[in-house]
Amino acid sequence: MRDSISKKQECKLLPNQRIVGRWQRNSYRIIRELGYGATGTVYLAEGRGELVALKIASDSMSITSEVNVFRQFSKVQGPSLGPSFYEADDYVSAGGVYPFYVMEYINGQPFLPFLRQRGAEWTGILIVQLLKDLHQLHKAGWVFGDLKPENLLVTENPNCVRWLDVGGMTIQGRAIKEYTEFFDRGYWGLGNRKAEPSYDLFSVSMLFMNRGYPSRFEKTQEKSFTRLMTKFRQKDVIRPFEPVFRRGIEGKYKDALDMRSDLIQLLHGTTFTPKVSISVKPKTNITRREQKKIKQQQPSNPKKRRSLGVLESMLVASFILVVYILYLFGQTM
Numbered sequence: 210m211r212d213s214i215s216k217k218q219e220c221k222l223l224p225n226q227r228i229v230g231r232w233q234r235n236s237y238r239i240i241r242e243l244g245y246g247a248t249g250t251v252y253l254a255e256g257r258g259e260l261v262a263l264k265i266a267s268d269s270m271s272i273t274s275e276v277n278v279f280r281q282f283s284k285v286q287g288p289s290l291g292p293s294f295y296e297a298d299d300y301v302s303a304g305g306v307y308p309f310y311v312m313e314y315i316n317g318q319p320f321l322p323f324l325r326q327r328g329a330e331w332t333g334i335l336i337v338q339l340l341k342d343l344h345q346l347h348k349a350g351w352v353f354g355d356l357k358p359e360n361l362l363v364t365e366n367p368n369c370v371r372w373l374d375v376g377g378m379t380i381q382g383r384a385i386k387e388y389t390e391f392f393d394r395g396y397w398g399l400g401n402r403k404a405e406p407s408y409d410l411f412s413v414s415m416l417f418m419n420r421g422y423p424s425r426f427e428k429t430q431e432k433s434f435t436r437l438m439t440k441f442r443q444k445d446v447i448r449p450f451e452p453v454f455r456r457g458i459e460g461k462y463k464d465a466l467d468m469r470s471d472l473i474q475l476l477h478g479t480t481f482t483p484k485v486s487i488s489v490k491p492k493t494n495i496t497r498r499e500q501k502k503i504k505q506q507q508p509s510n511p512k513k514r515r516s517l518g519v520l521e522s523m524l525v526a527s528f529i530l531v532v533y534i535l536y537l538f539g540q541t542m
């Protein structure tokens with residue numbers, strides 16, 4: 210992006226359209242639109258012999274700032290953090306010059322829809338993973354800033370949470386660049402907008418809340434802390450996480466690892482409703498041996514199945530769940 214680009218109309222790309230970068234001369238075939246945000250439109254494309262995500266904008270300002278974050282951050286980025294950055298270039302069309310950048314395509318399901326099909330414990334499991342990545346980001350001197358479900362995707366096999374949108378990433382100590390009110394401690398009057406790890410940990414707590422309230426809600430005259438705690442306790446699907454949620458919004462965690470170990474402990478000590486956990490097993494990274502073991506524990510004959518008492522089924526399910534959670538932690542540690 211070496212040109213100064215004047216404001217022009219949005220660049221719409223069509224399926225099968227081929228675009229070639231002005232400087233690097235790499236060619237990309239557009240497959241479909243993945244989504245759009247304030248800074249531009251993201252397309253799934255084919256290029257460099259693989260599927261990629263290509264973000265194109267009409268002006269270079271915000272896209273340049275995202276590219277700069279990617280460039281600085283790629284020095285510290287681990288394999289499970291945000292998408293890898295590939296290159297930035299300009300697309301010259303009859304309508305003008307459009308800056309774009311190319312990054313790794315993350316093939317995943319959006320965070321909340323994924324969780325809606327799973328048992329309550331899954332919110333905790335994904336957040337345990339997320340906190341590990343956040344800790345790495347914080348250690349590198351950054352804060353995510355605009356942490357919300359729209360910026361998270363969950364991949365399959367194994368189920369891993371990945372984040373998108375580096376637009377809000379801010380160097381620690383500065384003012385948060387980009388935020389969404391529901392996840393912003395400043396909006397709730399429960400802290401400032403200084404980029405520090407506890408800012409992200411507040412947003413992590415609000416991810417739990419958003420799981421319970423997919424449409425979110427606004428502040429009222431009531432004291433925010435009281436309102437948030439009351440709302441949290443009203444939803445069965447998130448209530449077990451209350452102690453972690455509370456410390457997160459109070460800013461009591463010293464870092465993301467502190468919150469993570471608290472959450473792991475909570476998951477170990479809590480019995481979640483077993484029914485949904487069993488139904489998700491085939492889709493996860495559970496080993497064949499474990500699947501076999503689970504099958505052996507489940508009665509094959511329907512008559513026998515009926516004869517199992519409710520209590521017995523729950524005990525078996527809870528056991529499987531505990532084994533499974535321990536297994537997942539083994540994968541994420």
Ligand SMILES: Nc1ncnc2c1ncn2[C@@H]1O[C@H](COP(=O)(O)OP(=O)(O)OP(=O)(O)O)[C@@H](O)[C@H]1O
Nearest residue numbers: 243244245246247248251262292313314315373374
């Ligand atoms: N690397 C990627 N892999 C897969 N999908 C992606 C990727 N990057 C973005 N997307 C998809 O494109 C959508 C739009 O991305 P973008 O970063 O522009 O969104 P946004 O967060 O709404 O933007 P902004 O914060 O700039 O308003 C995302 O919500 C996501 O669905």
